[in-house]
Amino acid sequence: MGGPSEADRVIRHKQKWSTGLPPIRPNTTGWVKLMVAREQQLRRLTKDVQQRWDGFMDLMQSSRIVPNFTRSGFEKRRTLPMVHEKLSSRLLGGLAAAADEQLGISGLLITPQTKFVPLTPNEEEVILKQLQPMHEEWGGVQLVPVKAYGLRVQDHVISSIVHVGHDAEEPWPIVIEGLDGTTYEVNLEEGEMLFYESAKCMHGRPHPFRGRWYSSLFVHYRPVDWSIDTATIVDAVPPGWMPTDEDMRLDGAALPELQLSTTGFLNPDCADRWCPLADSVRLWGGEANARASQPGLLAGAGIGSSAQLQCAAGAALAFVALWRFGRWRRGPRESADFKSV
Numbered sequence: 001m002g003g004p005s006e007a008d009r010v011i012r013h014k015q016k017w018s019t020g021l022p023p024i025r026p027n028t029t030g031w032v033k034l035m036v037a038r039e040q041q042l043r044r045l046t047k048d049v050q051q052r053w054d055g056f057m058d059l060m061q062s063s064r065i066v067p068n069f070t071r072s073g074f075e076k077r078r079t080l081p082m083v084h085e086k087l088s089s090r091l092l093g094g095l096a097a098a099a100d101e102q103l104g105i106s107g108l109l110i111t112p113q114t115k116f117v118p119l120t121p122n123e124e125e126v127i128l129k130q131l132q133p134m135h136e137e138w139g140g141v142q143l144v145p146v147k148a149y150g151l152r153v154q155d156h157v158i159s160s161i162v163h164v165g166h167d168a169e170e171p172w173p174i175v176i177e178g179l180d181g182t183t184y185e186v187n188l189e190e191g192e193m194l195f196y197e198s199a200k201c202m203h204g205r206p207h208p209f210r211g212r213w214y215s216s217l218f219v220h221y222r223p224v225d226w227s228i229d230t231a232t233i234v235d236a237v238p239p240g241w242m243p244t245d246e247d248m249r250l251d252g253a254a255l256p257e258l259q260l261s262t263t264g265f266l267n268p269d270c271a272d273r274w275c276p277l278a279d280s281v282r283l284w285g286g287e288a289n290a291r292a293s294q295p296g297l298l299a300g301a302g303i304g305s306s307a308q309l310q311c312a313a314g315a316a317l318a319f320v321a322l323w324r325f326g327r328w329r330r331g332p333r334e335s336a337d338f339k340s341v
Contacts, residue, residue, distance in 0.1 A: 012235045021236060022064045030181020035063040041258035044250050046243040051260040053241065058265075060236040065228060066199045069139050069158060073179035074196040074203075076186055076283070077138075079162050083130050084191045087164045090123065091215055131219060135160065138195045143221055156220040159198035163188035168211030171284060175277065176203040183276035187284040188216075202265070206272040 024032045042055040119127075128145035136143045139158050161174065173185035174194060179201065186194055196203060198220060256267045256275040266273040 009235060009237075010239045013237070013239060016235055021060075021238070024063045026068050026179050028180050031179050032181075034177065034181040035059065037255055038063075038258070040250070041255050043243075043247045044255075045258070045260075046247050049243070052243065053237070054260050055258070055265075056237045056241045057233050061228075061233050062200045062202070065233060065236050066157070068179055068197060068200055069141070070195075070197060071179070073201040074176050074184070074186070074194060075138060076188065076192060076194050077134070079191050079193045080130055080134070081191070083127060083162070084164070086123075086127065087162070087217060088190075090119065091164050127217070128219065131160070131162070134193075135195070135219070135221060139221075141223075144224060156198040157223060157226065158195070158221040160193050160195045160219045161188065162193040162217035162219065163190060164215040164217060165190050166211065166214040168209065168214060170210055172205055172207060172209050172211070172214060173282070173284065174203055175206055175274065175280065177201050177276075183280040185277075185280050185282045185284070187282075204264070206274045206277065208272070 024035050038055075038059055042052060042059060045052040045055060125145075132143050132145055135158065141158075166172070171187040173187040175183060175185050176194075176196060178184050179197075188194060257269055259266050259268055267275040269275075271277060
């Protein structure tokens with residue numbers, strides 16, 4: 001883990017959380033059940049301490065520390081026509097001259113070779129301003145756009161995936177955990193976008209991609225007065241995160257095995273490495289809008305509408321092709337890997 005000793009960290013934990021950690025939020029039955037099950041899976045990780053630590057960091061962030069801003073955690077909508085036309089033109093015009101990817105610069109990412117077509121600062125600024133009202137309406141908050149590509153996990157709070165185009169043989173849906181605890185598969189057509197709470201809702205594309213290329217624009221936002229950082233999450237991990245004798249005796253058959261790596265989560269024994277796909281709800285048309293707006297779907301969700309958001313990441317277009325193995329993620333780069341934004 002590095003840094004101060006575990007004893008020092010535990011002292012800070014007890015000082016910050018003297019009355020106990022916040023409850024799981026939102027308090028919907030499905031989300032609470034999902035987070036409790038994930039902790040049980042993590043407690044079965046008794047051989048790799050680093051995996052266990054990383055898992056508890058993610059669990060604290062998504063279940064207790066980061067608040068939810070919306071009722072469902074995601075929603076699909078149509079992209080503004082003028083934005084889609086601009087991005088499509090940039091996409092088609094930049095393929096031939098694609099160069100190697102450069103971190104810290106917004107632009108087009110072309111995989112699997114990871115090539116890069118940069119967006120000009122003016123292009124990025126215009127796109128962010130045009131998309132800003134849609135994000136403000138969805139989150140119920142005021143937004144301030146700021147260019148900052150590739151920030152830390154906790155800087156990505158409210159995000160969107162703007163699908164620009166693809167050459168695919170079949171749908172390649174985004175798989176996301178809604179705040180009702182259900183796993184959804186959301187397919188985006190050209191000119192559609194998905195709003196999602198990237199610091200809470202696990203998302204990724206575990207299914208194999210069958211086609212030539214896939215391109216999306218990623219935009220991330222954070223609250224202006226956002227105070228949650230890596231140190232906050234570190235101190236929130238409970239003192240009992242280390243393996244115990246009781247953990248060694250947990251029933252291995254009760255839940256599917258969960259593994260972690262530097263890129264996220266996976267279930268090694270299930271199809272496409274993610275067991276919840278067996279019971280997922282497919283939203284491949286207008287159902288994503290209808291489901292997300294159902295009254296009473298998520299009790300106890302949301303925070304005050306007076307909060308302000310600041311855009312924490314600008315524009316980054318990505319062509320994704322032939323990503324074969326899936327792990328959960330919450331991150332700025334969309335692929336078959338699943339991890340944290």
